[in-house]
Amino acid sequence: MANTNVNENIEQAQQQFASIFVGPARSIAGKMLDYTQKLTNVQREAFDTYSEIGFHQMRSALEIRNSEDLRSYVEEQQEAAKKVGEQMKSDMEKVSSINQEFMQQSQELTQNAMQRGQEAAQQNMDRGQQRLQEVVKEGEKEVDKTAQDAKSTSKK
Numbered sequence: 001m002a003n004t005n006v007n008e009n010i011e012q013a014q015q016q017f018a019s020i021f022v023g024p025a026r027s028i029a030g031k032m033l034d035y036t037q038k039l040t041n042v043q044r045e046a047f048d049t050y051s052e053i054g055f056h057q058m059r060s061a062l063e064i065r066n067s068e069d070l071r072s073y074v075e076e077q078q079e080a081a082k083k084v085g086e087q088m089k090s091d092m093e094k095v096s097s098i099n100q101e102f103m104q105q106s107q108e109l110t111q112n113a114m115q116r117g118q119e120a121a122q123q124n125m126d127r128g129q130q131r132l133q134e135v136v137k138e139g140e141k142e143v144d145k146t147a148q149d150a151k152s153t154s155k156k
Helices: 002-062 067-155
Strands: none
Touching: 002 067
């Protein structure tokens, strides 16, 4: 009986450990991987966009042959600067959104893990109290039996 209780306790402890720590750790690792991938994609897209703008401007500079081409190039530079500013704003909004999403998901996972931990601790306390009551009852029965045996021995 005692060995069965020990095995049950070990099994339950392993399940609680998996539920409280391992599962959430895997979930957080998955969320971190998704987060990193999203940030990398934003950075890659931004690099592509900025590179395209830069190469276009360099090619335009190579096409300058006269003052009219220079004037067009300067106007194009202003438009390129505006485009870069808009792109930077868009990129920052994307990164901010990704950060907020990750923080929210992380907070939810942490809260869920904490709640499972609290529930497991309460279950363990309840089981411990129940087991203590059982041991006390068993002890009382032993005391009563010993008292009965002592009474019957003293009558003889």
